[in-house]
Amino acid sequence: MARKPITDKPADPLEEYLCNLTRRRFFGSMATTVGAGLGMSALSSLMADGAQAAITTTDGAREILSNLPHYAPKARRVIYMHMEGAPSQLDLFDYKPALAERFDEDLPDSIRNGQRITTMTSGQARFPVAPSMFKFKRYENNEDGIMLSELLPYTGAIASDLCFIHSMHTPSINHEPGITFFQTGHEQPGRPCFGSWMSYGLGSESRDLPAFVVMITQGYGNMQALSARFWGSGFLPSEHQGCKLRAGRDAVLYLRDPDGVSRDDRRQMLDLASKINEEEYGKSLDPEVTARIAQYEMAYRMQMSVPELTDISQERPETLAMYGDDVKTPGTFAANCLQARRLAERGVRFIQLYMRGWDQHGNLPGEIRAQCKAVDQAQAALVQDLKQRGMLDETLVLWAGEFGRTVYCQGPLSQTNYGRDHHPRCFSIWLAGGGIKPGISYGKTDDYSYNVIENPVAVHDLHATMQHLLGLDHKKNIYRHQGRDYRLTDVHGNVISDLLT
Numbered sequence: 001m002a003r004k005p006i007t008d009k010p011a012d013p014l015e016e017y018l019c020n021l022t023r024r025r026f027f028g029s030m031a032t033t034v035g036a037g038l039g040m041s042a043l044s045s046l047m048a049d050g051a052q053a054a055i056t057t058t059d060g061a062r063e064i065l066s067n068l069p070h071y072a073p074k075a076r077r078v079i080y081m082h083m084e085g086a087p088s089q090l091d092l093f094d095y096k097p098a099l100a101e102r103f104d105e106d107l108p109d110s111i112r113n114g115q116r117i118t119t120m121t122s123g124q125a126r127f128p129v130a131p132s133m134f135k136f137k138r139y140e141n142n143e144d145g146i147m148l149s150e151l152l153p154y155t156g157a158i159a160s161d162l163c164f165i166h167s168m169h170t171p172s173i174n175h176e177p178g179i180t181f182f183q184t185g186h187e188q189p190g191r192p193c194f195g196s197w198m199s200y201g202l203g204s205e206s207r208d209l210p211a212f213v214v215m216i217t218q219g220y221g222n223m224q225a226l227s228a229r230f231w232g233s234g235f236l237p238s239e240h241q242g243c244k245l246r247a248g249r250d251a252v253l254y255l256r257d258p259d260g261v262s263r264d265d266r267r268q269m270l271d272l273a274s275k276i277n278e279e280e281y282g283k284s285l286d287p288e289v290t291a292r293i294a295q296y297e298m299a300y301r302m303q304m305s306v307p308e309l310t311d312i313s314q315e316r317p318e319t320l321a322m323y324g325d326d327v328k329t330p331g332t333f334a335a336n337c338l339q340a341r342r343l344a345e346r347g348v349r350f351i352q353l354y355m356r357g358w359d360q361h362g363n364l365p366g367e368i369r370a371q372c373k374a375v376d377q378a379q380a381a382l383v384q385d386l387k388q389r390g391m392l393d394e395t396l397v398l399w400a401g402e403f404g405r406t407v408y409c410q411g412p413l414s415q416t417n418y419g420r421d422h423h424p425r426c427f428s429i430w431l432a433g434g435g436i437k438p439g440i441s442y443g444k445t446d447d448y449s450y451n452v453i454e455n456p457v458a459v460h461d462l463h464a465t466m467q468h469l470l471g472l473d474h475k476k477n478i479y480r481h482q483g484r485d486y487r488l489t490d491v492h493g494n495v496i497s498d499l500l501t
Contacts, residue, residue: 069202073471074435074501075396076205078198079340079351081379083371084179085224085358086427088405088420091132091368093428094166094449095147099131099407103415107408111450118173120361120410121421127408129448130418133365142439151372154380160439161383161392162430163499167443167452170403170424170459175224175359178402178424182459183230185488192234192479194463195350197488199240200233201477202470206347208305210243210298213348215336219357219374221367226354235481239291242352245339247331251306255299263303270296309342322384324377334378341385344395358401361410362419383432396434396469403427407448426452429462435469437501457496464493469500 090096107127121127136147139156146164148156155162172178177187184191192200195212204211214231231242245251257266274293281289312320312328315338320327326334333355340351355375360367379399386392404427405420426445432438444454464474467488474495478487 069471070473070476071471073469074394075433075466075469076394077344077347077349077351078195078396078398078434078466078470079344079353079382080194080398081337081353081355081375081400082179082182083358083375083399083401084226084354084356085175085219085222085360086178086401086403086405086422087358087371088132088360088364088368089166089426089428090405090407090420090449091134091364092149092152092372093164093430094426094445095136096131096407096447096449097136098447099129102129103131104128104413107448107450111446111448113451115425116173118422121406121408124410127406128413129407130409130413130420133416133418141441143441146441149372151369152376154377158380158383158432161387162432163436163438164428164430164441165443165457165462165499166426166428166441166445167454167456168400168404168427168429168459168462169452169456170427172403173422173424175402175422176227178422179224179230182400182402184234185460185463185490189227189229190234191486192236192240192488193229193231193242194466194488195231195242195352196233196236196240197467197477198350198470200236200479201467201472202349204347204349206349208298208301209309209343209346209348210302211349212240212242212352213343213350214242214244214352214354215339216244216354217331217333217336217356217374219355220370221357221363222359222361223356224359226356230354231352235486236479237287237291239294242350245306245310247335251310252299252302255303255306257303266303305346309346310339312338312342319385323381326374326378332378333375334381337378337382338385341382341389341391344386344391345389360405360419361421363417364405364419365417386433392433394434396436396466397432398429398466399431400429401427404449407450423450425450431499435501437499440499442496442499455498458492460489460493461496463489465496465499468495 105128107129112127132149135150137150137156138145138147139159141159146159148159170178170181172181172187180189181187183193199211212231216226231244233241243252250256257263273296277289277293280286323334323338326332327338329335333353336353340353343351357367357371383392383397386395386397403422403424406423410419410421426449442455443452443457445451446453467474467477474487474489474493478485
């Protein structure tokens with residue numbers, strides 16, 4: 001069941017507080033006289049059908065909402081592959097052959113134009129141009145073809161299914177605020193991430209799995225820290241946070257019953273805990289109490305659903321071969337891509353894959369080869385697999401980092417080795433499925449892949465467009481917190497109609 005925040009609230013914070021206080025007294029008296037009261041009736045209905053949240057929280061007040069998405073969605077779910085560390089657009093997607101003639105030349109001041117740079121290169125005496133050492137190949141799509149790096153042959157083979165954006169830009173120049181901004185629409189921590197907004201706005205399609213699932217792959221070279229808040233629910237109710245699936249025997253910690261504890265024993269413990277929590281909710285009306293009950297019940301159902309999810313023994317040999325040899329090794333990007341498709345089949349709303357290791361300040365040629373080998377076949381197989389199963393049209397796939405990489409070299413430059421610093425002014429991403437126009441390239445950069453010169457796309461624009469495809473008006477998918485209405489796109493964002501089918 002889709003949800004939206006309450007919009008008929010008093011504008012004055014004091015008046016709103018008094019209304020909530022009166023409501024609290026009413027529900028509290030109901031809980032005292034007729035058991036759990038209306039609040040528990042709603043929770044009982046929630047528990048009966050196993051849906052996730054059919055209720056929403058606004059400054060402590062809980063009300064049942066039943067409105068559908070704002071318009072008919074083209075996508076039902078999202079698979080978001082985040083390349084943590086920021087891949088070099090110059091070495092993968094943004095073909096600049098003329099740079100070969102400018103090897104080791106200083107980047108012109110007219111191109112840099114006083115741009116802020118990181119402390120890692122601010123002390124350099126020069127900013128030497130470092131052309132990509134990799135060859136590019138033209139692949140067929142629905143336009144005139146697209147040039148992609150030799151490092152991505154599998155991705156090139158599905159270019160006709162992809163939409164490349166070369167004109168992304170962001171205000172963030174460092175990893176932590178950059179990832180935070182890409183996930184939450186704000187550089188400062190504390191706000192809900194994209195997946196949490198989708199869980200809140202659209203609810204869950206699965207009875208036995210969370211609406212929002214996260215998986216992480218360890219990469220090669222320099223890896224930035226991954227904070228759990230990147231998939232946190234911020235000020236949204238906690239049932240909307242991402243559930244991290246781990247590699248190995250226990251995909252979810254503490255999901256298995258301890259030795260000597262049977263499933264019946266676990267059921268009895270949960271029933272007792274639920275009874276205590278229901279009594280607590282009747283007294284406090286704290287929405288986190290009902291969220292806790294729902295999460296306990298979800299964990300109980302996941303004891304059966306997760307082992308079935310992670311067992312790939314019934315997958316066809318041809319499917320496993322399509323993802324590559326790594327698919328049978330838990331935790332690899334190939335294994336996580338296959339799990340993403342299996343999660344999508346089972347109704348998970350938002351699936352986030354993190355691939356670490358793209359922070360290539362030095363030895364870029366060696367490290368980016370390893371990174372591309374780990375992701376290229378698997379990500380192409382995921383798109384092909386979804387397409388073969390008739391799921392791509394309803395699945396919005398996103399591949400992106402938090403920013404791009406500089407054309408100038410960080411540290412020593414040679415014909416065989418170079419590094420690149422952080423670059424927020426332009427970078428490349430791609431999307432597929434879910435109402436995205438396939439086989440196109442959107443936006444352009446200058447001759448140095450340094451500045452956007454055509455069709456700039458801000459992160460808020462991307463978020464607005466993706467929500468549009470999911471049937472949500474980003475200006476209406478809001479949540480009131482501490483007297484203010486918040487949304488993923490803050491006060492920004494425009495839907496990019498040129499990207500839509």
